[in-house]
Amino acid sequence: MPADKLILVAIFAFSLFLLADKRMPKLRLVIPLLWAIGGIIPRSVGIYEDIGRILSGVLGTIMTLYRDWKAQVLQTRLPEQKTPRPIHQ
Secondary structure (H helix, E strand, O other), X not given: XXXXXXXXXXXXXXXXXXXXXXXXXXHHHHHHHHHHHOOHHHHHHOOHHHHHHHHHHHHHHHHHHHHHHHHHHXXXXXXXXXXXXXXXX
């Protein structure tokens, strides 16, 4: 598989994580992060195209964790909304 397609796999996985409505289990972040960090090996040999894979893995993980943390903070700060009682006539 060419290197440019490998970069797209990592970017696609993190974009799906960021589009999710609910919080992401932390275990699901491990495999795409390892896949993206695997770009360090070709980078050390002199293949500069894998820098995008490394950046997408690190930034995608940070953005997903930040989104989940922000949702959790907002959920704990907002009081529970009570449903209005029906008016009996």
